[in-house]
Amino acid sequence: MSDKTDTQYLRDICDLLNSMHSMLSERLTAIEQKVNRFSEFVLEVSPSDAKQAIAELEDELQE
Numbered sequence: 001m002s003d004k005t006d007t008q009y010l011r012d013i014c015d016l017l018n019s020m021h022s023m024l025s026e027r028l029t030a031i032e033q034k035v036n037r038f039s040e041f042v043l044e045v046s047p048s049d050a051k052q053a054i055a056e057l058e059d060e061l062q063e
Contacts, residue, residue, distance in 0.1 A: 031061060 038057045045053065 034060065
């Protein structure tokens with residue numbers, strides 16, 4: 001490979017990594033918001049309702 005091709009390859013890889021980082025960051029932010037909503041909900045409900053909410057959250061996070 002030429003230096004120019006190597007440089008373009010590295011730029012493409014960096015762009016890809018930056019895109020992946022952005023997507024993961026957005027996903028983590030969304031998960032954090034869901035966890036916070038469930039945490040607030042769990043504090044306001046009975047233990048049995050809390051267990052159900054936790055199970056639903058776990059199911060949603062596994063998707």
